[in-house]
Amino acid sequence: MNCPICGWEHFPAAGRGRTAPAKGGSCPYKGTEYAELRAGHDQIYFGRWRGMDANSIDLRRAYHQLGRLLRDIAVALEKEDVPAARLDLGKAFDALRGAGPGVEGPEALRHLDHALSYAHRVIGDLLHEKGLAPHSPADFAGWFDAAEVPFREDW
């Protein structure tokens, strides 16, 4: 079931081995700027498609989730004057097209990964325009089945 606040699914179906921290079940993105974009990004970022045991269904799901995320970002960008972000969004769509809907193999995986990186940069640009710190998925890792928190380094 999708979260009524951010529109994404925080609590995957039982039996997938995923748990969420006991925070009364509220949305971890509640009250954050661009909550739906952050949540959408993290849903993909921590998704099974990046794991060693990912199957073709996981990849196709990630492809469709990324398509939705990029469309949501495009809508948010329409209201902002951030040309660098528009450039990156274009690159994200290009990368997604490179993966293709039948997404298979390491090359497609690489394209998905690039599309997600560009999406993250665009979300960061949107937040920067509002004077906010960039989105850090690591801050929300506890809500996902993240075996390891990816490397984070800021300058």
Next chain:
Amino acid sequence: MIPLDRYPKEITLRDDARAILRPMLPEDAEGLWNFLRQLPEIDKSHFHEDVDRREVVERWAASLDYDAVLPILAIRGDRVLGSVTLFRNRTGWKQRIGIIRILIAPDHRHLGLGTAMIREIRHLGEKLSLNYLLAEVIEEQQAAVRALERMGFEKAAVYRKFVNDRNGRLHDLAVLLHPLSGLGK
């Protein structure tokens, strides 16, 4: 036309502290001088002039020309925390290339300030219809190189044992380029 109407611009760092971004003004000479004094020697190697001489900094502040050199400072209170400078040629074959230099106070590194300043300069580069931003970084400054790469800069060249620091030691110089929308126009 330089889009300066977005300043002063507030930003938030990773530790939730705030800073203001705005172009350098003549009255920033003191703040800039104090900022430059905190920088490690390796960072001072970027400059063409001796920034340990106060009159150099005062001359910069007194002769600001944003069309050629646009310094954006990150400020909290009256303290300068960082600077990103965009150098442009008004004419000639490099007039669509913006050369950038980013400096961050040692006690404000790894808080996202450098990344915020890269975002800012990308925005200005786009608004000025530049084709490329170019950054030159001593390769051992890996945090800076990685931050630039994460923001879309690509390593175009590395010159081995190419530049010297102020003690005469040689370092590898990485040249990073960021293509901008102007390239496709």
